[in-house]
Amino acid sequence: xxxxxxxxxxxxxxxxxxxxxxxxxxxxxxxxxxxxxxxxxxxxxxxxxxxxxxxxxxxxxxxxxxxxxxxxxxxxxxxxxxxxxxxxxxxxxxxxxxxxxxxxxxxxxxxxxxxxxxxxxxxxxxxxxxxxxxxxxxxxxxxxxxxxxxxxxxxxxxxxxxxxxxxxxxxxxxxxxxxxxxxxxxxxxxxxxxxxxxxxxxxxxxxxxxxxxxxxxxxxxxxxxxxxxxxxxxxxxxxxxxxxxxxxxxxxxxxxxxxxxxxxxxxxxxxxxxxxxxxxxxxxxxxxxxxxxxxxxxxxxxxxxxxxxxxxxxxxxxxxxxxxxxxxxxxxxxxxxxxxxxxxxxxxxxxxxxxxxxxxxxxxxxxxxxxxxxxxxxxxxxxxxxxxxxxxxxxxxxxxxxxxxxxxxxxxxxxxxxxxxxxxxxxxxxxxx
Amino acid sequence: xxxxxxxxxxxxxxxxxxxxxxxxxxxxxxxxxxxxxxxxxxxxxxxxxxxxxxxxxxxxxxxxxxxxxxxxxxxxxxxxxxxxxxxxxxxxxxxxxxxxxxxxxxxxxxxxxxxxxxxxxxxxxxxxxxxxxxxxxxxxxxxxxxxxxxxxxxxxxxxxxxxxxxxxxxxxxxxxxxxxxxxxxxxxxxxxxxxxxxxxxxxxxxxxxxxxxxxxxxxxxxxxxxxxxxxxxxxxxxxxxxxxxxxxxxxxxxxxxxxxxxxxxxxxxxxxxxxxxxxxxxxxxxxxxxxxxxxxxxxxxxxxxxxxxxxxxxxxxxxxxxxxxxxxxxxxxxxxxxxxxxxxxxxxxxxxxxxxxxxxxxxxxxxxxxxxxxxxxxxxxxxxxxxxxxxxxxxxxxxxxxxxxxxxxxxxxxxxxxxxxxxxxxxxxxxxxxxxxxxxxxxxxxxxxxxxxxxxxxxxx
Numbered sequence: 001x002x003x004x005x006x007x008x009x010x011x012x013x014x015x016x017x018x019x020x021x022x023x024x025x026x027x028x029x030x031x032x033x034x035x036x037x038x039x040x041x042x043x044x045x046x047x048x049x050x051x052x053x054x055x056x057x058x059x060x061x062x063x064x065x066x067x068x069x070x071x072x073x074x075x076x077x078x079x080x081x082x083x084x085x086x087x088x089x090x091x092x093x094x095x096x097x098x099x100x101x102x103x104x105x106x107x108x109x110x111x112x113x114x115x116x117x118x119x120x121x122x123x124x125x126x127x128x129x130x131x132x133x134x135x136x137x138x139x140x141x142x143x144x145x146x147x148x149x150x151x152x153x154x155x156x157x158x159x160x161x162x163x164x165x166x167x168x169x170x171x172x173x174x175x176x177x178x179x180x181x182x183x184x185x186x187x188x189x190x191x192x193x194x195x196x197x198x199x200x201x202x203x204x205x206x207x208x209x210x211x212x213x214x215x216x217x218x219x220x221x222x223x224x225x226x227x228x229x230x231x232x233x234x235x236x237x238x239x240x241x242x243x244x245x246x247x248x249x250x251x252x253x254x255x256x257x258x259x260x261x262x263x264x265x266x267x268x269x270x271x272x273x274x275x276x277x278x279x280x281x282x283x284x285x286x287x288x289x290x291x292x293x294x295x296x297x298x299x300x301x302x303x304x305x306x307x308x309x310x311x312x313x314x315x316x317x318x319x320x321x322x323x324x325x326x327x328x329x330x331x332x333x334x335x336x337x338x339x340x341x342x343x344x345x346x347x348x349x350x351x352x353x354x355x356x357x358x359x360x361x362x363x364x365x366x367x368x369x370x371x372x373x374x375x376x377x378x379x380x381x382x383x384x385x386x387x388x389x390x391x392x393x394x395x396x397x398x399x400x401x402x403x404x405x406x407x408x409x410x411x412x413x414x415x416x417x418x419x420x421x422x423x424x425x426x427x428x429x430x431x432x433x
Numbered sequence: 434x435x436x437x438x439x440x441x442x443x444x445x446x447x448x449x450x451x452x453x454x455x456x457x458x459x460x461x462x463x464x465x466x467x468x469x470x471x472x473x474x475x476x477x478x479x480x481x482x483x484x485x486x487x488x489x490x491x492x493x494x495x496x497x498x499x500x501x502x503x504x505x506x507x508x509x510x511x512x513x514x515x516x517x518x519x520x521x522x523x524x525x526x527x528x529x530x531x532x533x534x535x536x537x538x539x540x541x542x543x544x545x546x547x548x549x550x551x552x553x554x555x556x557x558x559x560x561x562x563x564x565x566x567x568x569x570x571x572x573x574x575x576x577x578x579x580x581x582x583x584x585x586x587x588x589x590x591x592x593x594x595x596x597x598x599x600x601x602x603x604x605x606x607x608x609x610x611x612x613x614x615x616x617x618x619x620x621x622x623x624x625x626x627x628x629x630x631x632x633x634x635x636x637x638x639x640x641x642x643x644x645x646x647x648x649x650x651x652x653x654x655x656x657x658x659x660x661x662x663x664x665x666x667x668x669x670x671x672x673x674x675x676x677x678x679x680x681x682x683x684x685x686x687x688x689x690x691x692x693x694x695x696x697x698x699x700x701x702x703x704x705x706x707x708x709x710x711x712x713x714x715x716x717x718x719x720x721x722x723x724x725x726x727x728x729x730x731x732x733x734x735x736x737x738x739x740x741x742x743x744x745x746x747x748x749x750x751x752x753x754x755x756x757x758x759x760x761x762x763x764x765x766x767x768x769x770x771x772x773x774x775x776x777x778x779x780x781x782x783x784x785x786x787x788x789x790x791x792x793x794x795x796x797x798x799x800x801x802x803x804x805x806x807x808x809x810x811x812x813x814x815x816x817x818x819x820x821x822x823x824x825x826x827x828x829x830x831x832x833x834x835x836x837x838x839x840x841x842x843x844x845x846x847x848x849x850x851x852x853x854x855x856x857x858x859x860x861x862x863x864x865x866x867x868x869x870x871x872x873x874x875x876x877x878x879x880x881x882x883x884x885x886x887x888x889x890x891x892x893x894x
Contacts, residue, residue, distance in 0.1 A: 102739035132738060185868040195865065254868045280868070303769050305868050307552050310853035311559040311772070336738035343776065346831030395831050397779040417737075421749035421785065424717045425756060431721035 029412030031163055035059045036410065037072045038389060038403075041080025046087055046363050047378040056085055058385035061408030066381055078403060080389055086359075087378050088142025088161075088386040088406065089394070091341045092296045092366040093276060093331030096136065096144045097126035097160070102335070111150035116212055118177050118241075119233040120155030122146045123167045132336045134415035137162040139339035140388040140401045143376060145331075145366075147178055147249070152209060154178055156237065157249060159370055161386060163406035172384075172407075174370035176274070177241045181252040181261045182206045185305070206260075213268055216242050244271025249296070251276045253305065255283040262291045274369055276331075279305050282317045285324035294369045295321060298331035300344040312351050318361060319352030329366040330358070346395035355395070384408070459585060459593055461489030462819065462842030465500035469509035469823065474516055474790070474797045475812040484514060486819030489841035494815055505844075507837070513827055515793065516813050517563025517820030517840065518774050521684070521731040521800040522711050522764035524568060524877070525771060526551040526594070531570035531878070532577055536615050536623060537636045539603060539672040541577035543567050547591035553768045554586045554594075555855040558846040560772030561822035561835045564596065566764075566804055568711075571606035571686040571877035572614040574623060574632040578603045578672065579684065581804050583820075586845055587857065600805035603676060605633070605685035607692040609742050610878060630695050637703050640673035682707040682728065682805055686877060688742040690718035697726050709803045711764065714746040720757035729760030729803050734777035735784070751795060752785020762800035766877065779829040792829055 036058040043051040043066060057065040057075065100107035109125040126146055136144070142162055148155030157176045164170035182205030184198055193201070216238035222229055223239055240246045248270055252261045258278060265273045275281075276296040281288060288295060297318055304313035322328045330348060332341050341362055349358035367377025375384040385408040392399035404411040464486045471479040471494065483498040484491060500506065524530050528546040532538040547567065557565065564583050569576035581599035588594065607629050616624025623629040646664040653661035675681050683700070687693050687710050697719075700708050710716060711731040716723055723730055732754070737746035747753075754761040763778050765771040778795045781787040787795075801811025809818050819842035826833040838846035 100738070101741050101744055104741060131744075183870065185870045187870050189869065253870055301769065301773065303553075303556070305870070306866055307856055308854040308859075308866055311556040311855070337735055340735070343831055347773075347776075350832040350834055397776070397783045397829065397831060400783070416745070417747040417749060417784070420717065420745070420747040421753060424720065425749075425753050427718075427721060431725060 029414055031406075031409040031411055033061070033409045035073070035075035036385075036405070037070060037075040037077045038080045038085050038387070039072070039077055041083045041085045041389065043085045043379055044087075044359070045379040046360060047380060055080075056379065056387065058387075058405060058408055061385055063379060063381055063383050063385055063387070066379065078389065082391070083402065084390050084392065084394075085379065086140065086388055086390065086394060087363045087383075088376070088388060088404070089140050089341055089362045090143040090145075090329075090366040090376065091141055091332055091334075091338050091362070092145050092329045092369065093147055093298060093333050094144045094338050095149075095335040096132060096146050096162075096338055097128065097130045098122060098146050098148070099335055100127065100130060100132075110146075110148050111154065112148070113150075115151035115208075116153050116234050116238075117151060117155055118153040119237040120148055121158070122148050122155055123158035123160070123171055123175070126158070126160060126167050126170065128165055128167060128170055131416055132338070133162050134412075135336065135417055136338045137404055137406065137411055138401060138413050138415050138418070139342070140390065140394050140404060141338055141341050142386045142388070142404065142406045143172060144338055145174070145176070145370070149178070149180075152180055152205070152212070153234075153238065154180065156246070159372065161384075161406050163409050163411060172376065173372045176247050176249045176370075177238070178249045178251060178276070179209075181250050181257055181264075182209065183252070183254060183257050185254040185257065206264075209264075212238070213242070241270070241272075247272035247274055249274050249276050253277040253279045255280040258284050259287060262287060262293065265291070265293065278321070279314060279317065281326070282313070282320035285321045285326055288321065289325035294327040294329070294365075296329045296331050296366070296369065297321070298344055299333050299340075300330060300348045301340070315347050315351035318348040318358070319354070322353055322357055322361075327365060327369070328353075328357075328361050329369055330361040342394045343397070349395065355393075358395070459583075459841065460843060462839070462844070463487050463501060463504035464819070464839060464842050464844065465498060465504045465506045466509050466514055466821065466823065467498070467506060469512050469514040470827075471813055472513060472515040472789075472793060472828070473813040474793050475814060477790075484813060484821065486821070486839070486842035489819050489843075491813060491815050491817050491819055494813060507823070509823055511825075512836065513824040513833075514813065515561075515775075515822055515824065515828055516797045516811055516817075517822055517838065518561045518796045519762075519800040519804070519806075519811060520557075520562050520565040520765050520771050520774060520796075521709075521762050521803050522568055522766045523565040523768075523771055524570070524766070525553045525557060525565060525768050526582070527567050530568075531572040533570070533572035533614050536573050536611060536621070536632045537575040537669065537673075538569075538573050538577050539575050539636075539676075540668040541569070542580070543569050543577055544580040544595060547580070547582065547594055549586075549588050549591050549594055550856075550858045552856050553771075554584050555846070556768075557771045558584050558586060558838045558840070559835060559848075559851075561775055561824070561828070561838055562771050563820040563822070563838060563840045563845075564804075564806075564810060565771065566602065566684070566800075568684065568877075569604040571604070571610040574606060574611045574629050575636055575673070576604035576606060578681070581806065583840055584845065585840055585843075586855075589857070596806065598806060598809050601675070601681040602684055602804065603672070603681045605683050605687075605696070606877075607685060607687040607696060608689055609740055610686065614878075626689075626692055626695070629692065630699065633696070633699055636673050637677060637699070640670050640677055643667060643670040644674045644677075676707075677703055677705060679705070679707055682709060682803075684709045684711045684731070684803075686711050688712055688714045688740075688746075690715040694719050694722060697722055701726060707805075712766070714743045714750060716759070717747060717750045717753035720754050720759055723754065724758040727759075729762065729799065730754050731762040731764045731800065731803060733766070734763055734780040748780065748784040751781045752787050755781070755787060755791055755795075756785075760799050760802050761795055762803055763795045764800070775824075775828040775833060775835075776831060779831070782829065789827075789829060 098110040147157040159174035160170040219235035220239035302314040345358040364377040367373040389403040735748040798811035801807035
């Protein structure tokens with residue numbers, strides 16, 4: 001009798017793989033890698049115009065071919081008639097993976113203690129299983145820069161693709177060193193320092209930064225001369241910025257501070273620098289353009305920094321800077337709502353930037369700023385298969401994102417938000433049990 | 434001579450009363466908007482239609498209208514006209530928000546702290562929002578009375594911003610905020626969701642006892658040789674009694690499904706049916722109950738994960754509630770979001786596929802119902818107040834830019850004519866204008882920092 005029971009269980013075990021082709025109730029959808037043909041859609045390449053009735057072949061994690069009449073072979077065919085294929089969107093400033101629940105200190109991993117801590121690596125602290133990640137990627141945002149915050153040099157930021165089970169699987173080739181430039185602005189309405197105190201604090205902070213930069217420069221020279229050095233991780237990391245291996249991501253917002261930052265970059269001969277924040281960039285756009293420094297700005301859906309500002313100052317900021325010749329990328333500065341990146345771009349487009357440039361600001365421009373345009377930011381043969389398919393303009397709220405691919409993996413179009421919708425749209429039991 | 438003096442005095446006082454009455458009237462405007470695509474919200478979309486507002490009221494909706502001479506004519510060919518947007522949860526233009534000194538403070542009134550100089554009012558108008566529900570904060574289980582405001586920007590008198598026709602409303606709050614402020618902060622009840630229910634039930638019961646005492650006194654005083662002494666007047670208990678008598682609409686800050694369910698039951702026990710939930714991130718889990726027993730839910734479009742009680746939320750909340758028959762609105766609780774509620778409502782088309790009509794209702798007729806003002810505003814119908822917004826694209830498109838906003842027929846915002854600096858009051862002693870890195874938005878937890886030392890609040894809503 002025992003033997004008979006064992007046989008039944010053994011047979012059932014064998015049957016399971018056969019049954020699991022469709023979705024069984026309770027089954028978990030997983031990312032699928034393989035060969036895919038996105039057939040007959042409108043391909044928005046970003047760098048080579050818009051191609052109608054065109055197919056894109058994804059294989060071995062790359063965009064293998066773009067064109068008409070591509071033979072599918074053994075690829076899974078996805079019919080993209082009346083649909084649009086876009087490169088994955090890139091958010092160049094977030095805390096994705098670095099915090100789970102905003103008000104709970106135990107879940108906050110973006111701000112370490114200490115004023116000079118550039119050696120703190122955001123990448124290793126990123127939680128690849130953060131609930132916000134699936135919520136984000138089903139919107140077509142495939143890539144995000146996760147940035148530490150806090151003191152003068154809060155850490156090292158890292159660019160991640162939103163697929164993978166370890167930070168190394170997610171890492172997609174860029175790190176940068178954020179620097180919070182001393183500011184003469186008020187931190188908020190609760191900042192009750194006098195104007196003199198604020199100026200004094202800003203001067204002290206700048207002096208501080210100059211001393212630190214000096215020390216890092218010395219460290220770099222000693223390192224280059226193969227000197228024997230004691231363990232000094234902060235300077236070792238900052239030396240990379242002095243040398244130009246890693247760019248400085250200088251967070252600065254007030255117009256006067258932006259000008260001071262540009263001066264400082266020139267004076268210290270910083271090899272690679274990017275300005276981030278730049279909410280008052282429109283006031284000094286020509287100067288930024290002349291300096292040839294790229295800008296990451298956002299969120300666009302924000303209040304003006306001054307009470308006297310025109311109400312749409314933040315909406316029109318990216319467009320004004322772009323018109324003056326500045327290279328502009330758009331960020332959300334968010335964590336759980338990075339999915340609003342296309343809407344930030346939409347508002348920038350509506351208030352002066354135009355659709356084409358706004359799309360570039362969240363695809364090829366950040367890819368170029370981060371030096372990853374060899375594999376991200378546009379639909380070109382040889383680039384990473386990091387694309388999405390939508391039934392319309394992804395900036396419009398009416399549009400549905402149908403398929404998302406990251407590094408050649410087809411992402412399951414589900415998240416906790418979607419599962420809750422499926423469970424509760426028609427609750428069972430309903431009102432009466 | 435004495436008779437003349439008396440007559441003079443009488444005439445003078447009559448004049449004084451008359452002028453005071455005139456001063457209290459809010460200005461009303463006239464305007465004729467021609468040839469727009471009119472999104473009425475309640476009666477479909479009307480193409481190439483004119484809307485005529487006279488003395489602040491929509492006089493006629495139709496084609497080829499002509500108006501009186503004093504009505505400015507605006508050519509809206511190719512443009513969209515919708516009713517002024519109504520935000521059912523805001524703290525804009527309020528000096529303070531939280532009387533956080535006790536778990537029940539029903540006696541205080543937000544109407545006392547309106548700040549008409551807040552340039553945020555203009556910025557909301559530039560986003561098409563014409564009416565906002567100014568709320569007490571969420572520090573207390575039963576907070577103060579809120580006020581429905583019409584954004585008549587430009588006045589120095591706070592009373593001018595009050596929408597006089599609006600019924601009384603009051604703020605309740607459940608969950609983490611009251612338990613953090615009183616339980617964790619001061620070591621008094623409520624510390625848990627159990628305590629929140631107890632506080633509310635206790636408050637209602639005390640109000641009933643208070644009412645009984647007054648009824649007894651009122652009966653007794655009529656008797657001959659009555660020696661009855663009136664009970665001490667208590668505005669807090671009187672306000673709670675007013676709630677029980679259906680004179681005040683409750684708007685309850687809430688997140689978790691179980692606490693929403695709790696208050697529904699408490700209100701049923703006490704016969705209170707004027708109940709609206711606000712934030713209500715987990716409302717979708719009790720949608721059938723909300724549909725049956727309440728006046729609806731006012732939600733965010735997509736905020737979540739900023740506190741633990743909103744970790745299990747979904748952006749599909751508004752769509753699920755709508756499909757289950759709950760009167761649903763989308764609110765801002767933010768000086769920033771209030772400027773693009775048309776975009777927030779449009780998100781329900783991405784998260785849940787709501788139709789244009791359903792999405793627009795979330796920011797017009799539905800919040801009007803929740804505030805008890807749907808007789809006056811919330812749709813474009815003859816007889817309703819002239820609160821209107823002209824857009825260059827359909828308001829549910831991300832590319833829509835509001836062009837003009839009218840309140841009571843008076844143009845409050847014009848994208849082409851308005852100057853950049855819209856401040857009403859500039860400090861004469863301020864030499865350099867402050868620049869704010871983070872423009873603090875009035876939020877539900879403002880003013881309770883004293884009680885929450887040690888906890889880190891990033892988004893405090």
